[in-house]
Amino acid sequence: MSPLNHKLLRDLWRIKGQAGAIALVVAVGVSLLVMMSGMLSSLQDTRETYYERYRLAEVFAPVTRAPLNVLDQVAQISGVASVQGRITGGALVDMPGQALPVRASALSVPRYQASRLNDFYLKHGRALDPARTDEVIVLDSFAQAHDLQLDDTLSATMNGARRSFWIVGFAMAPEFLFTTAPGEFVPDDARFAVLWLNEDALAAAFDMKGAFNEALLSLERNAKPEAVLLAVDGVLDRFGGQGAYLRKDHMSDRFISEEISGLQATSVAVPPIFMGVAAFLLYIVITRMVQSEREQIGLIKAFGYSDFEVGYHYFKLVLVIAVAGAGLGCVLGLWGGRAMAGVYQSVYHFPFLVFHIEPAPLVSGVGVSVLAASAGGLFVLRRVFALTPAVAMRPPAPMDFSRSGAMNERLKSWLDQPSRMVVRRILRNPGRLFGAVLGVAVGMGLSSAQMSLMSGFDDTLDLTFGVIDRSDVSVSFFETMPAETVFDMKHLPGVVEVEPTRAVGAVLRNGRNSYRGTVSGLPANARLNRAVDKDMADIVMPETGIVLAKSLADILEIQPGEMLQVEVLQGRRPVLTVPVASIAETLLGSPSFMLMDSLNRELRERGQVSGVYLRVDSDQLPALYEALKAMPSVAGVTRREDARAAMQKLMDTGAGAMRYVMAAIAGIITFGIVYNAARIAFGEQARDLASLRVMGFTRGETAFVLLGELAVVVLLAIPLGVGIGYYLSFLIAAGFSTDLYQIPTTFRPDAFGIAALAVVLAALVSGWLVKRDIDRIDLVATLKTRE
Template sequence: MTRALALMRFIGDVMRALDQKLLRDLWRIKGQAGAIALVVAVGVLLLVMMSGMISSLEETRTTYYERYRLADVFAPVTRAPKKMLDRLAEIPGVDAVEGRIQGGALVDMAGQDLPVRAQVVSLPEWREPRLNGVYLAEGQMPQAGRNDEVLILRSFAKAHDLALGDRLAATMHGNRRDFRVVGIAQAPEFLFNVPAGEFVPDDNRFAVLWMNEEALEAAFDLKGAFNEALLSLERGAQVEPVLTAVDALLARYGGLGAYGVGDQMSNRFLSEEIKGLNATAKAVPPIFMGVAAFLLYIVISRMVQAEREQIGLIKAFGYTDVEVALHYVKLVIVIALTGALLGCLGGVWSGRLLAGVYQSLYHFPFLVFRVEPSSFAAGILVSVLAAVVGGASVLRRVFALTPAVAMRPPAPADFSRSGAISDSLKRWLDQPSRMVLRRVMRNPGRVFGAVIGIAAGMGLSSAQLSVMSGFNDVLDKTYGVVDRSDVAVTFFEQMPEKTAFDLAHLPGVIEVEPTRAVSAVLRHGPEYYRGGITGLVPGAKLSRALDKDGADIEMPTRGIVLAKALADILNVQPGGTITVEVLEGRRPVLELHVARIADTLLGAPAYMQLEALNTAMNEPGRISGAFLRVDAEAYPALFAALKDVPKVAGVTRKDDARAAMKKLMDAGAGTMRFVMAAIAGIITFGIVYNSARISFGEQSRDLASLRVMGFSQGEASFILLGELALVVILAIPVGVLIGYGLSFLVAAGFSTDLYQIPTEFKADAYGVAGAAVVLAAVISGWLVKREIGRVDLVATLKTRE
């Protein structure tokens, strides 16, 4: 027992001595350690923030959907008697059924020329709805028998500063009605508010109104009927058989195709957002951990080389290889843990800020950012493992050093076969410049590592800047090249082609271009996509179909043109055939030849020539909307005239649509591109600063010796910083290549069914990233240059080398 206690006391004394050395080492390399810890912190911050945001969104969505009973199946229909609800409830797997009335309206806002598109939804008068309930944020539910009372969507109320008691005028089914706002509400089916026929949300231009069922029965002439059935399923029930059964029952009543909650627009956008965050969380943090491991390898390698004599002396005093190696492992772990803890705190802080962005974008009534303990554990564990891996390969040198060898100065490197400078260069270069060039030529491996590290940071920065520029290109091309109209008009139903001529006679209209949009499910084998087909007139000028290069997509007289994104989803090639299940009118099923596949910018569209689409539908001369070129001074008169057209479902001004699109791109996951650009700048500085510090640590004795030999401090600084400058010059073109490659990956990550981000060489993006690297080098050089004046010349003169 006495021997054991003595051994434990000895081990404690040993560890205390090494721990004191550990603290001194950390203070000595505090700049490098801080930069590496910052890189680790950024990786952990992203991991914690994104994983927390993913879990928060998923849990909030699940809770919100369950609490307010979002339906599992939506079944729109033209008109079906309420007795059919009992038949729907008998379908195997169905748990509950609710019938309701929903339709379109135009809301006339005081002081606003442009009518606001709205969706009106019925509420049962004497009970809570079984499915698709509403969250009442303010006020009360409409009273039974009060057909002039409405609830309005909270986001629309905030956008127009509406309050309880305010009056609204709306045109529904050709009739103008006045309403009083008695409540402000939110609902899980309207997290992402996109009006029918559009793909960009805009709280200013889209409203949701809830009112008593009796009021909507009268407004839409649906007494004793419904035009949408909602179904919830039993646990474990399969959706597809239920959809098939629902379509079969409602077909005779003008069923428009039942679909599951996965295809519900609001839920679909949210699911894509979570999917994108998940992919980013898996791909990005490992990049930062890899960079941190590389930097730690360089730093620990230099420390072991510089402390050869100390290692030999420590071993001579009886310390084992394991104890000495553990000392350096602890150094690595302390740096990694410091960065990980900073990252965890930063991840929680930034996650809470991001939660506010998502709550505003998706209109959750509540969204609490919460991180699972496993995310913290994963961030800390991954950072420590990456750090240990980065330093572990160096520890072999610690084991290999015996006291006798370690306490002798290392043998000078043999540069007899490398680093030779031609006589012609010698004539042009002075002595300090030759020393810089010779050092670079004699250490190609170390220089290559520094070049790749700096280039990687620059590449990440330039890729993010390219994507940011790509977002702006999408806006410019979509609303400047693709869409050349001023105003888009849509109708509640398909109209005769002569309606376009009627629009041409409205005030201020210069040119009219009709179009037709048909909702459909496109199938090819087991793959399907719920979207639609757009019919364009030959030689369309106001709304064009363009490929990613800006060239017009030629519309064939027969067949369909698919966007590449859509063709990939359907797994179809040019010349193939797809099945199109039309979800309106007589609901025909079409077999269409794929005439062409085009790489488009916006969404996953399918195009046909308007006449070819009408022929395939066996409905000649039909349109669903029109694009107008308008005299800007005539906007008020035009909008006033359109309000009086009963069949007009919506009017969209291009400038408003552009602003909404920009807001969408800048929100949600689009916010991440700004975050990633800032983080890329941080990592670039960390790599450049570490490269400068490592170079100084390796050359400090050489620089001191040069000072003793008579070199000025400026000449010594030039030798040190000249190498850094040369490394940066070599790194910039490599960073351009890396950035160009990364831009494809980043653009693919941010692209969705809604829009594709183009990947082009952006000279300004790479110029800014290169300038950031140069600025980081200048700042790092200035910080390191101060250390040159602090080199102990007396200690250098006593060195045995």
């Protein structure tokens, strides 16, 4: 081993504390990159494999009722590879011991052939007997939520008639990765069921003999999707077509696509922050090492080593730390990716998970960490090349302190000797102080941004289910009902207040931008379900015009006052052109609102309602639920508390769970930065501290000289960290917000207070660890000149 490599090992052992802290920062960044990349590729590959294996349709075309021979016309459309019709219908499942009926979707299974499209994975049990109409296969996640077993009986109300079925199997399906009831945004395994029945049974229940009410299509490789949609709508319009749509607009696929998009945004934005912090710390370490070893550098060059050899020696120090951190990060990323993959598999109800990590994330993780570390080290190596042996072996010229005499005299009057030493060191090296302050502030900023994000998730729930939605129970109907229904609802047991609503499926277009969603009709002066502005004040519904959620306005790239095209997907399917009246702040979904009377007038359907919001006497809830069960027009009943609990579960899993991981990582980063700053200061001043001990300073006074500077760094870093964290919180919240929920970001004193407390605690622990080394310092060995 060459002498320089011997020196490299000694240097690494000497700065093992700083090197370990920096390697940990690098490891965190690489592990995030590897873990997120692995989860991202696993989700994408699993989704595509699942869709392909069970032939999920690429186009869905709901219709009121069409004869089966119409499918032949659809099959002739250019670009259509295959087509299949099926019967779908709503149902209410009466679960024993449960007050509320459970909303369900019933789907037909072809009698004598396997489904060409939208097949399902039979997890337990057997296939349906074609000769029987009283058998059912149930969605596995719903069965698990209610502990259902094979051969149990299930009672369901379909089209106003009560029917009983034998459960013969439990299934999973790619179109139900998220189990969300039609018209709702919050998935809940316990509150939504999917039932697969024989085609004859469902045809009899919904009067669909020889007909279908949904066409499923797969497309040829070079098909033009928009052209196919137009052609399908042209064929189905006269049978009550409700607008064909692509797979990407299916609620289940939209959920997982938003999750994947969130992971992509986070994997791109977050790891570079940690890489930048690591490069900055390495820059500080190597800079101070070169400053303290200038005499050794001169001596090495005097023995004949070239500038390149000496520079490469210090560069290898950077590489060893970076590669060690990257290697640890790859291992942690693989472990974390496998752990998170299991969480995603359960959340998205995949029957299998294609988990793998491509070599690219591992290579890029190591490469990026090395490049980031090299960027910090190369700036320092210029100083190594510039040092000639004669200059390097001379001690550096002392600083000019002639102008600080007056200040010293002032300091003597109110500071003791150790305090004056701390102040003078700070004033003589402002650049070094600024670097340490910036490093600690960045760590605190990361922590405070994560704390703000976690509070933002809670605010989304509080504002959605406390300020915007103030109802106790919401009721939806199978079809639109006359205005008299509101009067009937007022006479149900325990009902204190009734507020009607009208929901209409529509495609909203602004130029090339479009969004398939729902226009919600609200009554004037709505109280139970409101549209609010950014100050959470009521938005008065205009007589003409539409109110868009901010997230929807961003998707459509439209401002108040501009005209919006609304293609209604039901009834006469009119195309409306309405002005955008204002922008609403909604944190759940991307809804749009109109005055209910204006919406009904545009549709030429006076006084129609599709649901109601209820404020209820809590003591009368059981009686109310029994009354709602007996109403054949009721499609679903949702308690606000159940919806909130389901939304909380959604936010605590999947991408939402990453906020806990990132918060923990930010805490590790903060401690690593503070500890590294303390270790660097100790490495620099070890000889000076030993001299103070020899001169008669106590251990406490000696430690104060070193740790006093750390205290000043922390105090200056806290306000700067507040500013950095405030702006970082907007960036991170934007990465976690999706089309389905948005995370609000405001200044949160509690979040920044906790982050500041974490920095102080990290400083105290780091100070204790460094003070322990000060107390153990070998005065003779430290005061010797290192050869």
